[in-house]
Amino acid sequence: MNFRHIALPAAALLITGAAQAVEFKQVDAAKSSLAFSSKQMGVPVPGSFKKFSTQIAFDPAKPTAASTVLEIDLASIDAGSKDANDEVVGKQWFNVKAFPTAKFVSSGVKALGGNRFEAIGKMTIKGQTRDIVAPFTFKQDGSNGVFDGGFVLKRMDYNIGEGPWADVSAVANEIEIKFHVVAAPAAAAKK
Amino acid sequence: MNPSTQRYTGPAISAHWIIALLIILAWPLGVYMHDLPLSPDKLKLYSYHKWIGITVLLLFVPRILWRITHRPPAALPMPAWQHRIAEGTHHLLYLLMFLVPLSGWLMSSAKGFQTVYFGVLPLPDLLAKNPDLGDLLKEVHEALNWALFILVGLHIAGALKHHVIDRDSTLRRMLPFAK
Numbered sequence: 001m002n003f004r005h006i007a008l009p010a011a012a013l014l015i016t017g018a019a020q021a022v023e024f025k026q027v028d029a030a031k032s033s034l035a036f037s038s039k040q041m042g043v044p045v046p047g048s049f050k051k052f053s054t055q056i057a058f059d060p061a062k063p064t065a066a067s068t069v070l071e072i073d074l075a076s077i078d079a080g081s082k083d084a085n086d087e088v089v090g091k092q093w094f095n096v097k098a099f100p101t102a103k104f105v106s107s108g109v110k111a112l113g114g115n116r117f118e119a120i121g122k123m124t125i126k127g128q129t130r131d132i133v134a135p136f137t138f139k140q141d142g143s144n145g146v147f148d149g150g151f152v153l154k155r156m157d158y159n160i161g162e163g164p165w166a167d168v169s170a171v172a173n174e175i176e177i178k179f180h181v182v183a184a185p186a187a188a189a190k191k
Numbered sequence: 192m193n194p195s196t197q198r199y200t201g202p203a204i205s206a207h208w209i210i211a212l213l214i215i216l217a218w219p220l221g222v223y224m225h226d227l228p229l230s231p232d233k234l235k236l237y238s239y240h241k242w243i244g245i246t247v248l249l250l251f252v253p254r255i256l257w258r259i260t261h262r263p264p265a266a267l268p269m270p271a272w273q274h275r276i277a278e279g280t281h282h283l284l285y286l287l288m289f290l291v292p293l294s295g296w297l298m299s300s301a302k303g304f305q306t307v308y309f310g311v312l313p314l315p316d317l318l319a320k321n322p323d324l325g326d327l328l329k330e331v332h333e334a335l336n337w338a339l340f341i342l343v344g345l346h347i348a349g350a351l352k353h354h355v356i357d358r359d360s361t362l363r364r365m366l367p368f369a370k
Contacts, residue, residue, distance in 0.1 A: 041234050
């Protein structure tokens with residue numbers, strides 16, 4: 001009886017103590033994904049990027065100190081069909097020869113309450129840089145941290161789809177981006 | 192009633208000509224669009240083609256129900272073999288009115304493109320994305336369309352033969368506004 005009275009709060013203290021020290025840093029690329037959905041004539045067409053690298057430093061107890069850098073290999077796109085894949089790497093779309101990667105650099109993370117957060121930062125694609133706000137949720141899965149979020153990117157902000165493709169009645173301006181990032185804690189670092 | 196003065200019913204005549212018009216629009220559109228390089232116009236033409244096809248599929252349902260519940264005017268005098276060909280052509284045309292748009296819808300799903308009627312009403316994907324199956328269904332859709340082409344040709348030839356050579360009312364009784 002007495003032992004339990006002491007042990008439970010002690011264990012709880014230990015757990016909270018541990019949670020505060022955990023910073024999720026080791027991104028598991030194989031378990032992470034970066035997907036998008038475009039709308040062509042009202043038809044949602046799913047796609048994804050197969051290659052991207054994510055650097056994350058996220059401590060749920062100190063979200064404001066979190067940071068992330070996401071770099072996307074644009075040639076690794078799967079835009080839903082072979083025709084589309086051949087097309088979107090070209091000059092009018094991503095122009096991957098001149099601009100092989102897209103990059104997101106966070107400038108801050110806000111806690112929205114519960115497990116909801118918001119990453120704020122700058123996205124650079126095809127030489128154009130724009131502010132992005134990306135809401136996401138964080139949850140722990142075993143020892144891993146799992147980030148799920150998304151935002152709407154307006155392709156015309158980055159000149160993705162020029163010439164005839166600037167016609168947003170065929171391919172909508174709004175592209176839905178969805179990310180799923182799995183990261184392990186940094187090797188039990190004590191701060 | 193004398194079969195030579197009997198006409199098809201109004202709904203049967205309307206359905207016949209509306210679907211005929213839609214097929215005459217969708218068929219060459221399909222032939223033209225599939226070889227185009229990817230462009231916004233190609234995406235638009237594909238959508239128009241699919242919307243027309245789905246409209247045929249939707250109209251097919253009341254049309255076939257009407258056909259089952261209403262007796263068409265009796266055939267005009269003709270040799271038995273001609274009558275058999277005419278009947279067979281009609282039955283196959285009904286079958287293709289259903290199978291051609293259905294195969295297109297399935298092909299689109301298998302290729303990973305949902306069909307969204309008029310860009311606003313998403314139709315369920317009856318098949319999951321599967322590029323190999325998509326290619327196979329493309330062949331099926333094409334083959335069915337060639338069958339449709341031949342049967343429509345036969346159907347028109349028959350109608351004209353009755354009108355011009357036999358000078359009977361076979362074509363006239365299907366014409367809108369005719370007496």
